[in-house]
Amino acid sequence: MTETRARAVRFDQYGGLDVLHVADVPMPEPGEGEVVVAVRAAGINPGEAAIRAGQMHAMYPATFPSGQGSELAGVVTEAGEGVTEFAVGDEVLGFSFTRSSHATHTAVPTSQLVAKPPQLPWQVAGALYMxxxxxxxxxxxxxxxxxxxxxxxxxxxxxxxxxxxxxxxxxxxxxxxxxxxxxxxxxxxxxxxxxxxxxxxxxxxxxxxxxxxxxxxxxxxxxxxxxxxxxxxxxxxxxxxxxxxxxxxxxxxxxxxTASTKEVLAEMTARVAAGEIEIPIAATYRLDEVAEAFAELEQRHTHGKIVLIP
The missing domain is CATH 3.40.50.720 (NAD(P)-binding Rossmann-like Domain)
Incomplete structure (x- = not known):
């Protein structure tokens, strides 16, 4: 049966960890040049904490309710009009500019995705972009x-x-x-x-x-x-x-x-896949544990990346 609902991290106002929650949301639909990705892993980053706290309102204002997350890896479940590069079932990694990767599913332009090398673990692929x-x-x-x-x-x-x-x-x-x-x-x-x-x-x-x-x-x-x-x-x-x-x-x-391009992402993905660059993974958390994940991140003593596994 086709899924009709997704789950996504949301916050309805600026604040601390207590404003984060996971909500049931409509399944995203791909626009022209987009695919829907079932997210297998999504990294978290200090900038997302600063945005949630309102510290970057002047530069990156939030519109409420706000989603969260910029990097992801997952499997294509639907392709929009004009998409020829990826097909349903393809494994991909990349980035979202719509604060949407901390979710079970998100729609992403194909210009922001590259194929996931099979040797990359999901948690590494999902934490690679940023x-x-x-x-x-x-x-x-x-x-x-x-x-x-x-x-x-x-x-x-x-x-x-x-x-x-x-x-x-x-x-x-x-x-x-x-x-x-x-x-x-x-x-x-x-x-x-x-x-x-x-x-x-x-x-x-x-x-x-x-x-x-x-x-x-x-x-x-x-x-x-x-x-x-x-x-x-x-x-x-x-x-x-x-x-x-x-x-x-x-x-x-x-x-x-300044380096968020498909070309740079492809180059860096290839280097990580070849073992030239290591991305240490400090911890993984379930999507429902998003507040706990950011609590660890915000201690600012983490070695490597913290990753959500929806």
Whole structure:
């Protein structure tokens, strides 16, 4: 029997974890150039928490009731008019610009999907878009050259884990700002851990006696100030989160939007499938456990990605 209802994460007002709930909703219908995907896995991200809390209202206002989620992997269940690239039963991964991936089903333009390589586990495929495309944009923004030293804040997080690997692959000396418990993983992926906290500036200076050439901030505005204090040129400082401070200081603020293309997604998917890039999975939760998933994420100590399994 054809399913007529779907389930999706919703919030009806800005607020904390308590505003999140899972609602029964009409089954999405594909528009022209779209397919409906039965979601098998969908990553969660700090930006979604900030949107839900109303912290990004000026830039990304929500319309209530609001859905949530930008990355997904799943199986095509219906194809809209004009779709020739994918067919019912195809396994795909990609991204949604309509805050709709935290659901059992969502409609997505085929221009935002690529075929899921069979060797990729669902949880990796569903968590691939945001860290990979954001990391791609962040690394491209600072234009690293072999032999240079680049510092990365939140280096063991979802995006940071990929940034570190992209930098190391380009022959860069990577200083990963993270907790000491991430030392082994970072070392195995080409980075030197510099523990965050009091005295960080001195530790970075000691680790890079010839100076830091570029800085990628994945955590907060204090790291932009630190980069300036270390003498890094503003044009070689990048943030994916501290937009207001970046504007004040004249640094870069390229996020996933500058690399959210099918071409970049396909390139990064191929690299993950080939084992060149690892996406650590910190935890998985059921769709009904979405509040618990974000509670863990919002502690800001996660190594890798947290994924919802509808």
């Amino acid at each position: 860290p990979c495309c954001t990391a791609y944009a962040a690394v491209r923004a600072v234009a690293p050259r072999p032999g240079e030293t680049v510092a990365v804040s939140a280096a063991a997080g979802g995006v940071g884990s990929v940034v570190v690997q992209l930098l190391a692959a380009q022959g860069v000396k990577v200083l990963g700002i993270a907790s000491a418990r991430s030392t082994d993983w970072l070392a195995a992926h080409g980075a030197t851990t510099v523990p965050y906290g009091d005295g960080l500036r001195e530790r970075l200076a000691d680790a890079a006696p010839e100076g830091v050439d570029a800085f990628i901030d994945l955590f907060g505005p204090q790291y932009l100030d630190l980069a300036i204090d270390l003498g890094v040129p503003p044009e070689r400082i990048e943030t994916i989160i501290s937009f207001a401070r970046a504007q004040e200081l004249g640094t870069k603020a390229d996020g996933s939007g």
